Amino acid sequence: MKMKAKSKIRNTMLKFIAKPRMNKVLKLEQNVYNNKNSYKSTAASPERFEILYEMLKLKDENVKLPGFPKTLPIIASSISDIKNTLNLLSENSGHTAKKVNKEFIKELEEYAKSLGVASIGYTKVPRKYIFKDFAIMYDNAIVFTLEMDKDIIETAPSYSTGVMVHKTYNKLGKISMKIAEFLRKNGCDVHAAHPLMGQTLYPALGELAGLGFHGNHGMLITPEFGPRVRIAAVYTNIENLPINLSNKHKWIEEFCSKCKLCEKKCPGKAIFQNPIKNEYGIIKSIDSYKCFKNFSENHGCSICIKVCPFNQVGYEKLYNVYKANNTKD
Ligand code: SF4
Numbered sequence: 001m002k003m004k005a006k007s008k009i010r011n012t013m014l015k016f017i018a019k020p021r022m023n024k025v026l027k028l029e030q031n032v033y034n035n036k037n038s039y040k041s042t043a044a045s046p047e048r049f050e051i052l053y054e055m056l057k058l059k060d061e062n063v064k065l066p067g068f069p070k071t072l073p074i075i076a077s078s079i080s081d082i083k084n085t086l087n088l089l090s091e092n093s094g095h096t097a098k099k100v101n102k103e104f105i106k107e108l109e110e111y112a113k114s115l116g117v118a119s120i121g122y123t124k125v126p127r128k129y130i131f132k133d134f135a136i137m138y139d140n141a142i143v144f145t146l147e148m149d150k151d152i153i154e155t156a157p158s159y160s161t162g163v164m165v166h167k168t169y170n171k172l173g174k175i176s177m178k179i180a181e182f183l184r185k186n187g188c189d190v191h192a193a194h195p196l197m198g199q200t201l202y203p204a205l206g207e208l209a210g211l212g213f214h215g216n217h218g219m220l221i222t223p224e225f226g227p228r229v230r231i232a233a234v235y236t237n238i239e240n241l242p243i244n245l246s247n248k249h250k251w252i253e254e255f256c257s258k259c260k261l262c263e264k265k266c267p268g269k270a271i272f273q274n275p276i277k278n279e280y281g282i283i284k285s286i287d288s289y290k291c292f293k294n295f296s297e298n299h300g301c302s303i304c305i306k307v308c309p310f311n312q313v314g315y316e317k318l319y320n321v322y323k324a325n326n327t328k329d
């Protein structure tokens with residue numbers, strides 16, 4: 001089939017299948033925003049980059065859905081899960097606060113690990129990290145990560161990478177729903193958030209939860225798998241989560257200031273030389289539109305994840321070198 005015809009089919013499917021579903025999701029998200037008890041964005045909040053709507057703005061011949069057509073059923077399943085997470089909010093009991101003990105947290109963590117979660121942490125959600133005009137039902141967050149396949153990332157940018165990234169989103173979304181179900185069964189109120197879209201700035205939440213530190217490419221760099229993870233969260237009315245209060249991964253900032261490999265290798269020239277911190281302390285590392293252009297034309301790209309030394313060499317080895325170089329005799 002000719003490229004132009006293929007792109008036209010892709011765009012038609014986006015317009016007539018994906019868009020109506022997304023509109024329903026946005027409506028449900030709006031209901032959360034309109035709920036008088038929800039935690040809403042502030043004037044400091046960043047805008048959410050709406051990939052699907054940005055794709056619909058492209059001319060037919062420029063629409064290249066990563067991993068198409070394999071990703072279509074996966075994306076459809078993710079959109080349906082996002083819708084379910086929002087519909088399930090009606091199952092909450094409406095309790096304002098809940099306390100749990102250490103044994104319960106241990107049980108929760110063991111359950112999350114059994115589902116494949118790589119790391120888990122806890123934080124209060126600052127409202128500035130909720131995307132502009134969005135809201136979440138509780139400001140206590142359980143944040144967790146899931147590894148992306150190492151061998152497939154090595155092939156980036158590739159058709160397989162585009163498919164694998166969506167499979168990871170989908171798997172993590174289902175994990176988020178299972179964790180929420182576990183909590184709800186134990187009498188907690190929850191708002192499960194999907195890694196695709198999501199109402200908050202996940203790398204910033206992951207950092208607050210102590211799961212890693214943001215790299216120059218804006219992604220969370222974790223000790224387990226560097227930036228080769230996706231992030232999701234469950235917001236809950238549990239008031240005494242073991243909230244993280246410090247971050248031992250801050251040294252990554254200094255490492256990045258000397259590395260800059262992601263910036264040099266980014267084919268879209270989308271990564272800033274130095275991340276920009278605005279007056280509210282929100283960090284912006286990439287030009288989303290420049291990244292999107294390359295992302296949509298090259299199977300979801302992912303080169304910045306691939307080349308990052310925290311993916312290639314690993315956290316521990318880099319930390320040991322950093323420590324040796326920064327220890328005075
Ligand atoms: S490639 Fe280098 S500069 Fe970019 S995030 Fe990784 S360590 Fe930091």
Ligand code: SF4
Pocket residue numbers: 265266267268269270271286290291292294295300301302303304305
């Ligand atoms: S995904 Fe590709 S285009 Fe986007 S920031 Fe990373 S390297 Fe650059």
